[in-house]
Amino acid sequence: MSMILSSLIIVPLVGAILALFMGGSREKLSKYVAIGFSAATLVLAVLLLIGVFGDFEDLGEGYEWIKNSSFIMNYALEVDGLSILMVFLTALLVLLVNVFSLDEHRENNNYFYALIMAMEVGLMGVYLAADYFLFYIMWEVTLIPMYFMISWYGGPRRHYSAIKFFIYTHVASLVMLIGIFVMGYLSVEPGEAVNFSFEAVKEGLAVGLLTGVISEGTISLVFALLFFGFMVKMPSVPFHTWLPDAHTEAPTEGSVLLAGVMLKMGSYGIIRICIEAMPTAAQYWQWVIIAIALVSIIYGAYGCIAQTDLKKMVAFSSISHMGMVMLGIGCLSDAGITFAVFQMFAHGLITAMLFMVCGMTGHKVGTREIPLLGGLAGRMPIYATFMMIAFMASLGLPGLVGFWGEFPVIMAFYEFIKSEEVIWMIVFCMLSLMLTAGYYLWAMQRTLFGPETKKIDLSKAHDVGHFEFAVLLVLSILVAFFGVWPDGALQFIDQYVDFLMGVI
Amino acid sequence: MLSDFMIDTFGDLTALLTMIILAIGALSFPAVQMFVKKHTVTWAYALILVVLALVVDAILMVDGIEMEYLGVRLSPYSTFMGLLFLTVLSLVVLVSNASIETTRNHSGAYYSLLFGASIGMLFVTSSYDLLTIFVGVELTSISSYALVALKRKDGRASEAAVKYAIIGGMSTALTLYGISMVYGVTGSTTIADIAAYVAALDDTPWILAIGVLCMLAGYGFKIAAVPFHMWAPDVYEGASTPVSIFLATASKKMGLGVFIQVFLFMFVGAVTAGTIFGETFQYIFAIVAAITMTVGNVVAIAQPNIKRMLAYSSIAQAGYILIMMAVMTPNAEAAGLFHMFTHVFMKGGAFLIVGALICAGVGEKISDYKGLAKRTPVLAFAMMLFLFSLAGIPPLAGFTSKFFLFASAVGTPGEASGEWVWLAFVAILNSAISLYYYARVVKAMYIEKGECTEKIKVPAMFMVAIAICVVFVIVLGVYPDLIFGFAEAAAGMI
Numbered sequence: 001m002s003m004i005l006s007s008l009i010i011v012p013l014v015g016a017i018l019a020l021f022m023g024g025s026r027e028k029l030s031k032y033v034a035i036g037f038s039a040a041t042l043v044l045a046v047l048l049l050i051g052v053f054g055d056f057e058d059l060g061e062g063y064e065w066i067k068n069s070s071f072i073m074n075y076a077l078e079v080d081g082l083s084i085l086m087v088f089l090t091a092l093l094v095l096l097v098n099v100f101s102l103d104e105h106r107e108n109n110n111y112f113y114a115l116i117m118a119m120e121v122g123l124m125g126v127y128l129a130a131d132y133f134l135f136y137i138m139w140e141v142t143l144i145p146m147y148f149m150i151s152w153y154g155g156p157r158r159h160y161s162a163i164k165f166f167i168y169t170h171v172a173s174l175v176m177l178i179g180i181f182v183m184g185y186l187s188v189e190p191g192e193a194v195n196f197s198f199e200a201v202k203e204g205l206a207v208g209l210l211t212g213v214i215s216e217g218t219i220s221l222v223f224a225l226l227f228f229g230f231m232v233k234m235p236s237v238p239f240h241t242w243l244p245d246a247h248t249e250a251p252t253e254g255s256v257l258l259a260g261v262m263l264k265m266g267s268y269g270i271i272r273i274c275i276e277a278m279p280t281a282a283q284y285w286q287w288v289i290i291a292i293a294l295v296s297i298i299y300g301a302y303g304c305i306a307q308t309d310l311k312k313m314v315a316f317s318s319i320s321h322m323g324m325v326m327l328g329i330g331c332l333s334d335a336g337i338t339f340a341v342f343q344m345f346a347h348g349l350i351t352a353m354l355f356m357v358c359g360m361t362g363h364k365v366g367t368r369e370i371p372l373l374g375g376l377a378g379r380m381p382i383y384a385t386f387m388m389i390a391f392m393a394s395l396g397l398p399g400l401v402g403f404w405g406e407f408p409v410i411m412a413f414y415e416f417i418k419s420e421e422v423i424w425m426i427v428f429c430m431l432s433l434m435l436t437a438g439y440y441l442w443a444m445q446r447t448l449f450g451p452e453t454k455k456i457d458l459s460k461a462h463d464v465g466h467f468e469f470a471v472l473l474v475l476s477i478l479v480a481f482f483g484v485w486p487d488g489a490l491q492f493i494d495q496y497v498d499f500l501m502g503v504i
Numbered sequence: 505m506l507s508d509f510m511i512d513t514f515g516d517l518t519a520l521l522t523m524i525i526l527a528i529g530a531l532s533f534p535a536v537q538m539f540v541k542k543h544t545v546t547w548a549y550a551l552i553l554v555v556l557a558l559v560v561d562a563i564l565m566v567d568g569i570e571m572e573y574l575g576v577r578l579s580p581y582s583t584f585m586g587l588l589f590l591t592v593l594s595l596v597v598l599v600s601n602a603s604i605e606t607t608r609n610h611s612g613a614y615y616s617l618l619f620g621a622s623i624g625m626l627f628v629t630s631s632y633d634l635l636t637i638f639v640g641v642e643l644t645s646i647s648s649y650a651l652v653a654l655k656r657k658d659g660r661a662s663e664a665a666v667k668y669a670i671i672g673g674m675s676t677a678l679t680l681y682g683i684s685m686v687y688g689v690t691g692s693t694t695i696a697d698i699a700a701y702v703a704a705l706d707d708t709p710w711i712l713a714i715g716v717l718c719m720l721a722g723y724g725f726k727i728a729a730v731p732f733h734m735w736a737p738d739v740y741e742g743a744s745t746p747v748s749i750f751l752a753t754a755s756k757k758m759g760l761g762v763f764i765q766v767f768l769f770m771f772v773g774a775v776t777a778g779t780i781f782g783e784t785f786q787y788i789f790a791i792v793a794a795i796t797m798t799v800g801n802v803v804a805i806a807q808p809n810i811k812r813m814l815a816y817s818s819i820a821q822a823g824y825i826l827i828m829m830a831v832m833t834p835n836a837e838a839a840g841l842f843h844m845f846t847h848v849f850m851k852g853g854a855f856l857i858v859g860a861l862i863c864a865g866v867g868e869k870i871s872d873y874k875g876l877a878k879r880t881p882v883l884a885f886a887m888m889l890f891l892f893s894l895a896g897i898p899p900l901a902g903f904t905s906k907f908f909l910f911a912s913a914v915g916t917p918g919e920a921s922g923e924w925v926w927l928a929f930v931a932i933l934n935s936a937i938s939l940y941y942y943a944r945v946v947k948a949m950y951i952e953k954g955e956c957t958e959k960i961k962v963p964a965m966f967m968v969a970i971a972i973c974v975v976f977v978i979v980l981g982v983y984p985d986l987i988f989g990f991a992e993a994a995a996g997m998i
Contacts, residue, residue, distance in 0.1 A: 023881060068988050070835050070917050071908070111950060133907075137898035144897055147943070152951050167936065174932040178925060181914035190918030218920075 004044065004053050005061055005077040008087065008124045011041045012094070016117035022110045030110035031102060034117055038095040041120065045091035049084055049492075056080050060130065062197070071184075072195040073133035081496030082271065082341060085489055086127040086264055089348040092478075093260045094120045096471045097253045100356060103465035104363070112153060112253075115145040119257055126265050132180045132196040135273075139173055142262060146254065154249035161242075161249035168232055168242035176229025176269075183222050183277070186214050202277045209280065216280065223281035227274050227289075233266030234322045237296045244303075247315035252359025255311065259318050259351040264344045267325045271337065271500075275329065279504045282332060289330035290413075294428045296323030301435035305442070310358040310368040313443060314351070317394060320432065321347045321405075328409040334501050336412035341493045342486065343405030346393075349482070350402055353390035353475045357383070360468065361447075365461045370443060375452035380463045384448045386472045391440040393479045396433070400483040404490075406433075507567040510560070516573040518564070522557045522586055523576075523626050529553040530619035537612030547601035550615045554597050558590040565990055575636055582630035584994035585761050588845055589625045592754035593618065595852055595969050596746045602963035604863050605744035610654055617654070618750065621647035625758040629765070634683050634693040637762060641679075641726065644758055645672045648751060652743040664742025671725060671735045679722030685715030695769045703773030708781045716785070719766065726759030727822045730796040737807075740815040741868075745859030748811060752818045752855060753848045760825055760844060764837070768829060775832050790830035790927050797823025797934045805941045809868050810858055813941060814851065817894060820938060821847055824909060824931055831913050831924050837995035839908035842988050846901035846980050850893040853973030857887045860966035870945055875954025883962065884949045886974050891942035893977045896935040901980035906935060908988070 015037025022030040053059060062076040079087065094116060106112060118141065125138025143166070151162030184194040187204025195201070208214035232239040243263075247255050275282050282289075300320030307313035321343065328340025360383065362368045365376065377384035393400040396407060410429045417425045452458065464472065482488055511518050529550055537546050565583035572578065596618065600611075624643030631637045649672060653665035687693055689712040690701040702712075721732060728736040740748040767785070774782030800820030807813040821843075828840030858868065860883065866872050877884040893902035913928035914920060980987060 020885070021881060023878060066904075066984055066988075068838075068985065069992055071911070108951060137903070140898050140903075144892075148946075151943075152947065163940065166939070170936045170939075171933065174929070174936065177910070177932065178914060178928060181911045181928075182920040184911075185915040185917055185920040188917045190916070192917055194917050 002053065002059055003061070004048060004059055005079055005128050008041060008044055008048075008091075008128065009077075009121055011037055011044065012117045012120040012124065016114045016121060019110050019117055020114040027108075027110050030113045031098065034113035035095065035098045035102075037117060038091070038098050038120065041124075042091040042095045045088050048079065049088050056084065062130070066133070068193070070193055071133075072193050072197075074131040074195075074197045075134060076130040076197050077128040077134075078130040078198075079128060080499075081492040081494065082268070083127045084492050085341070085345045086261065086268060087124060089264070089345060090120060090123045090127065090261045093256060093348065093352050094123075096352065096474065097256050099467050100256075100471045101253050102467040106153065106251075108152070112149075115149045116253065116257070118145040119149075119262075123257075123261050123265070127268065130198045132184065132198065132201065136173075136177060136180060139176075139265065142265065143169055143173065146258060146262065149254040150246055150250045153251045153254070156249075157245075158249045161245040165242045165246040168235075168239065172229045172232030172239070174229075176226050179222055179225030179229065182225065186218065186222065198272075198277070205277060216284065219278055220281040220284045223274055223278045223285060227270060227285070230266040230269040230274065231292065231326075233269070234263055234296075234326065235266070235319060236292045236323065236326060237299045237319065240296070240300070240319045243319060244307075244312045244315040247318075247355070248309060248312050252355060252363075255355040255359060256352045259315070259355055260348045263318060263322055264348060267322065267329065267340070267344055270326075270329055271341070275332070275337075276500060276503060282504075286330060286332060289326060293323045293326035293330050294425075296320065296326060297432045298428060298435070301432050301439065304439040305435065308370050310361055310370060310373075310443070310447070311355065313370070313439065314354045314358050317354070317436070317439070318347070318351055320436065321351075321394070324406055324409050324432075327413055331409075331412045331416040332504060333412055333416060334497055335408060335415065337500060338490065338493050338497045339405065339408040339412060341497070342489055343409060345489050346401040346405035346482065349475060349479050350390060350393045353386065353472060353479065354394060356468070356472060356475075357387045357390050360464065364463075365456065365458065367456060370446050372455045373447040373453055374450050374455075375448070376461070377448040378452060379458060379461055382463050382469065386464070386476065387448060388444065389476050389479065391444050393483070395436045395440045398483075399480070401479045401481075401486070403483060404486040505567060506563045507569050510563070511569070511571075516571070518569070519571050519573040519576050519578040519630070521564075522561050522590065523623050525553055525557040525560065526619045526623050526626070530616045530623065533615040533619070534612035543601060543611045546611050546615060547597070550597050550600075550619070551594070553619075554590060554594045558587070558594055561586040561590055568993060575633065576627070576630045577632055578630060579997045580990065580993040581764075581995075581997040582626075584841060584845075584990050585629035585757070586626050587990075588757055588848055589622055589629075589754050592750060592757075592848055592852060593622045595856070595972065596750050598969045599856060599859060599963075599966050600746050602863065602965040603744065603746055603859055605655065605746065605859065614651070614654055617647045617651045621651065621750070621755070625754060625761075628758055629761045632695055632765070634686070634695065634698075634766065637766065638679065638683065641723075641758070641762065642676065644755060645676070645726075648672075648747075648755055651747045651750070652739055654747070655742075655744045658742070660742040661744070662742075664739045667735055668739045675722045675725035675732070677722075678718050678725075682715045682718030682720075682722060685711055685718065689715065695766060699770050699773050702770055702781065703777050703779070705774070705779055705781055708784070713781070716767075716770070720788075723759055723762050723766070724792070727756050727763065727826075728759075728819050729792050729822060729826065730799040730819065733796070733799070733819050736819060737812045737815040740818075741809060741811045745811075745855055745862060748815075749852050749855040749859070752815065753852045756818065756822060757844050757848075760822065760840075763826070763829055764840075768832065768837070772832055786830050786832060789826060790924065793823050793826035793830055794927060794930045795823075796820070796826060797931060801934050801937045801941075804938070807941075808870055810870050810873070810945065811855075811868055813870070813945075814854055814858070817938065817941075818847075818851055820934060821851065821894070823934070824906065827909055827913050827924075827927055827931060830927060833912060833916055834992075834995050835916055836909070836912035838988065838992040839905065839912045841991040841994050842984065843905035843909050845987055845991065846893070846905040846977070849973045849976040849980070850890045850900075850902050853970060853977060854887065854890040854894065856966060856970050856973060857883055857890070860962040860970065861960070863966065864960045864962050866960065870948055873945060873948045873954075874952040875957065876949040876960075878957060879954070880960040880962070883960070883970070886970055887949065888946050889974060889977055891945055893981070895939040895942045897939070899978075899981045901977045901984075904981050904984045906931075908984075 122142030303316035628640035804816035893900035
């Protein structure tokens, strides 16, 4: 059996452990260790993506890990069209974040990089796991480093934000854990051992539903437990309040990973577990999902307008854009889910840029308060250019990647409401498009253009550093590349969605 | 196999073998100490004996031997618990000679008391009669009072010992009172007879209920279940660290063993039969479990002293383990036993590090741990592992055992009953709370700047003991099958 998927987890793990112990005089070296190991991971991920290792189906790994009279847990990893994009995105963003941070030195640098690498371990595990036990372990593994990242390296209100982040997401994942228990127990006959592999549970539930051992009501309850866990992570209104706080206080690197790949764990879980294993329950909850999605989109967009902190504004825009993902999923149609996944990918790239740019505002100018800023374009032209690219991509400008995430989802939603004969609901989408364009353009106008601000001292403001420039350039290129050639990502998603449509 | 050899050689005495080995030690240590006058020799002698007993017990456990002699019942359950107690004892003995806290002048008495207390524990878990269990518990308790008091020059230790003895005496009285009432109603002190009587009951005789409640309160003191927990933090703080380890990990497990043997046995028939009497007690256990874990975790947040914090955290851990008393399925028992076992290594490991650092001149306050990662990276990392394991962070032992435990509260394969889901939810929420105070220690060690930057050197024996704990915290987390099968076999006996 090949070890490619395992090595995607093991390589960052080794990096994390090495970085952790590089204290004292070797502290400065820890960043290069992190860069080395995350680059190796990215190389592996890219080779995997372009098919050097062969077909995805042949790469699965599975070993029985824990076995007793009531449980069988497997160390099982699999990759398919859905997870490969997330794996690539994770590997990419972790490397970029490591490089991005080179321009800045902080105390206890080695722990910082150990946390980033530990996060990569967890993220890779979540996206590759094919067993509920492993999935849950990895889910928790991502949470802890993020908590420490915020509470150790964050802004002034970091302790409050970190604990809020932790409580929200941890309680949600515990609800999910109970859901996993119930799902596992339901999937077997009394006396049998519960096999926690995705495949076995899925089959067990299908058989149970067919024979009538499990009622529709029970299965929709289980769906709700798991969905709640994922929804808080995404996050959807009304469980979103941890996100703006976490982002405002987190260091830029943490924000990028949090918004870029960690939020996607939620939507990934919804597709991979809720929809794939319990399609009938998904039908049952369809309107609830759509309602949550619409509320998140609109509320997030309105939230953006009210923010004065650039980073908080971007955080709210994440809520709105993740709502778009949820909307696509809620359509339960081929196009809907395809572009929901594309939106996950697109949002990962764009939001990384957004948070880097906004985080830089804090470092370079000294404040992120929009009312205090103004006319930065003259003094920091490169910075302004990247900010414009990021904002334009995020508001869905055709030709950039954001367009393919947003517009087709709305199309899919239109198809859905047409079949349900409630076309007036498209109003919500129109409203969201307007609001999104509005808050980005307004924010850009107030920060970059107009007369240079007199409210703060701009004499120390400087343009982007070398490493920051390189990272932002790479992201801009990717944003444009997938904007003109969305098929590059869609070909993988199609593979998966074809399979998923067979299940539904 | 080896167990056949033992049975051929010792015959029926095999059932008592571990206790005999410990008894030889307990009786001979003062003499050895008197004649040899070298602490290291007494220590080595004690270590050899306890390792011997550990090996004997492990062999009997692996082969699943069942036998009975002189009212002592050797079973997969008793050998499993025996392995737990003897593991703790060997860890404690291992560091006792290196620790500056254990009074050297009394090392003969010290080892005698430790071994005596352990004999009591082994005796408890192989008994099936209320009176013999009572005798075993008293043997352990009385030895423990003396162990706490051995740190003689310390005011806190004396206070702790007095407190411990008074509260222990009260719990003894309560227990005996309860036993007398139960005996009065059922006419027997053998648990199997009582269980049969209870299972056949249609109504609830109040005097029996009061008797059982008295016993519950009495033994509740032993496991420091809320509201009988007040003594534990004071005692753990006052006692020397090796003794604290012994009390927090072994002594408490004996109490939980009593819970399993007495109450579980007594009610499992009644619960299966579905009588109100049985179900009422199931709910009492569930509520005690929920309150115990919540109080333990919430109060732990406010503790500035690390030993007190760990004491409250072990109160909380007892709360988790009590879940098995409410759920009463074989899965839950196996998971509970397994959690007791992993708890030995994580809590024992954390206390060992505290003890090692005391030897190196670091204080007991959490603020004394500032900057520890710079002074001793290895110990700081080990401490982080133990605390994370206690909080239930994967892939460490504490996570795996909690996973099994909480899963058992949700249902059994093929059936998600939903009756105890709320208990699982409370327990899981509590694990989330607990991470808060464990993370505080980790933060002090890794991020905050300490006044002192001098490197720390700790005694070698502490390092060995800590290394053993680290290995097991990781191995049992990644490969629980190593022990879980035996926990299942032990639970099968119940």
